[in-house]
Amino acid sequence: xxxxxxxxxxxxxxxxxxxxxxxxxxxxxxxxxxxxxxxxxxxxxxxxxxxxxxxxxxxxxxxxxxxxxxxxxxxxxxxxxxxxxxxxxxxxxxxxxxxxxxxxxxxxxxx
Amino acid sequence: xxxxxxxxxxxxxxxxxxxxxxxxxxxxxxxxxxxxxxxxxxxxxxxxxxxxxxxxxxxxxxxxxxxxxxxxxxxxxxxxxxxxxxxxxxxxxxxxxxxxxxxxxxxxxxxxxxx
Numbered sequence: 058x059x060x061x062x063x064x065x066x067x068x069x070x071x072x073x074x075x076x077x078x079x080x081x082x083x084x085x086x087x088x089x090x091x092x093x094x095x096x097x098x099x100x101x102x103x104x105x106x107x108x109x110x111x112x113x114x115x116x117x118x119x120x121x122x123x124x125x126x127x128x129x130x131x132x133x134x135x136x137x138x139x140x141x142x143x144x145x146x147x148x149x150x151x152x153x154x155x156x157x158x159x160x161x162x163x164x165x166x167x168x
Numbered sequence: 169x170x171x172x173x174x175x176x177x178x179x180x181x182x183x184x185x186x187x188x189x190x191x192x193x194x195x196x197x198x199x200x201x202x203x204x205x206x207x208x209x210x211x212x213x214x215x216x217x218x219x220x221x222x223x224x225x226x227x228x229x230x231x232x233x234x235x236x237x238x239x240x241x242x243x244x245x246x247x248x249x250x251x252x253x254x255x256x257x258x259x260x261x262x263x264x265x266x267x268x269x270x271x272x273x274x275x276x277x278x279x280x281x282x283x
Contacts, residue, residue, distance in 0.1 A: 089268040100170065100258060101211070103271035146211065150268020155224050160210040 061149050063159035070137045071167050077133040078162040080147030084128035089150040092121055092132055095161070096143045104132075104145075137166045171195065172275035174259050180281045186247040189278045193240055193261030199223065200242040201262070201272060202234055206255040217242055218265025249282045256280075 062081045070076045082090065089108045093101040105114040110125040118135045134141055144163045148156040171194035181187055193200050202214040204227075213226035217236035228234075231249075236242040246253060256279050260272040 091268075091271060093272075100274035100276055101260075101272075102170070103273070106269055106271050108269055153224070155216070155226075156213065156268060156272070158211050158213065 061147060061157050061159040063145075063147060063162050065162060066160070067163040067165070069165045069167055070134075072137060072139060074137055075133065075135045076137055076164070077131050078145065078164075080130045080132070080149075080159055082128050082130075082147075082149040082157075082159075083151075084125060086152040087125045087128075087149065088152055090123055090125075090130050091148040091150070091156060092130070093146040093148070094143045095146055101146060132162075134164070137164075139166050139168055142166045170273040170275065172259060172261050172273050174257075174275035174278050176278060177276065178279045178281075180283060181249060182283055183249055183251060185249050185282075186245065187249065187280065189244040189246070189257055189259075189280075191242045191244070191259030191261075191275055193242070193259075194273050197261035197263055197273070198240065199262045199265035200236055200240070201260040202228075202242070202244050203258040203260065204255045205258065205277075206252075211258070214244070216265060223265045246280070251282050254280055254282045 092104040095101040107123040112123040123130045144161040146161045148158045173192045199218045201216045204212045214228040216224040234244045256277045258277045259275045262270040262272045
């Protein structure tokens with residue numbers, strides 16, 4: 058994988074259901090993995106920064122895991138609520154410390 | 169409120185003109201990043217400054233330039249504007265520019281419309 062790839066591109070989830078999506082990235086020269094949440098008409102907001110293989114981070118109903126050896130991270134949302142509707146972006150920092158951004162997963166929660 | 173401010177909020181100008189977008193980072197942050205978001209596109213990294221020095225360049229056109237001043241605020245200058253430059257321009261700041269482990273804080277953006 059040469060770039061940061063996110064899947065799926067978009068996702069419709071029923072309110073109350075749990076969901077997850079993926080960020081895939083080059084595993085070489087890995088430094089850190091960022092997750093951001095971007096609501097419509099607002100600015101991206103940082104969720105997590107993870108650096109170590111096996112890292113797990115949690116903020117309320119949202120959690121993330123990191124596998125640096127195989128180059129992927131999962132973002133989980135438990136019990137989705139309408140306010141979770143947003144685009145979720147991941148970005149990878151390499152040894153040059155620059156962030157390469159994925160195109161995002163657009164999450165739509167259906168009431 | 170992230171603590172990052174951007175002015176102006178909206179800007180409408182004609183093709184061929186030049187504009188300046190301004191960004192003030194969060195208090196204590198030394199690094200400023202500029203991003204462009206065009207219609208239906210993701211975030212495109214333009215350029216990063218750290219403590220007054222250019223740190224990294226992304227997909228920034230030659231018609232665009234930026235600088236970071238001693239008080240750490242930054243300006244993005246866009247010249248010879250074309251219709252395709254219409255976009256939302258975000259500024260973000262982080263504590264340092266020498267590590268990818270610090271999260272970025274985004275400003276509210278400047279919406280540029282070129283007519």
